[in-house]
Amino acid sequence: MDSLSGITAIACGEWFSVALKSDGTVWAWGDNNHGELGDGTTATRTTPVQVSGINLITNTMTTPTPTPTPVAKGAVSGVVNGADNLPLKGVTVTIQGETNNYSANMKTKKDGSFVFGDLDADTYVISARKRGYKNAKKTIPLEAGETEEVKIKMRK
Secondary structure (H helix, E strand, O other), X not given: OHHHOOEEEEEEOOOEEEEEEOOOEEEEEEOOOOOOXXXXXXXXXXXXXXXXEEEOOOOEEOOOOOOOXXXXXXXXXXXXXXXXXXXXXXXXXXXXXXXXXXXXXXXXXXXXXXXXXXXXXXXXXEEEEOOOOOOEEEEEEEOOOOEEEEEEEEOO
């Protein structure tokens, strides 16, 4: 195999082998079911293939560009009840971030529930309004990835 001339070191795994050539390139062959050979495939190789992105003489290795860690999003959910503790349907619930300019609103469901998801960390003001009832307001601090549950009571 002329592709393996100039070998300076060799190592063997259980089902694959790796060789270092004098030019610093690394070559591998054998079982590759889990990408052991480093050629970007999972094809078994009976002849040596060069390991991608590595040269031990120049001491350089291709480093993938790191993917930024996504910031965990949070949620605020809750229920709006009347003074009698029965759920109020059709209440307009508004959420407003104090620093991130996020704003949204929705109507409560039959069970008085609401959910605002995909929220960044911030302090949010939740307000509820319905004809015939006094407006209600709550302030909720929300950390990244946190879910807060809010209970709002409205009075006539």
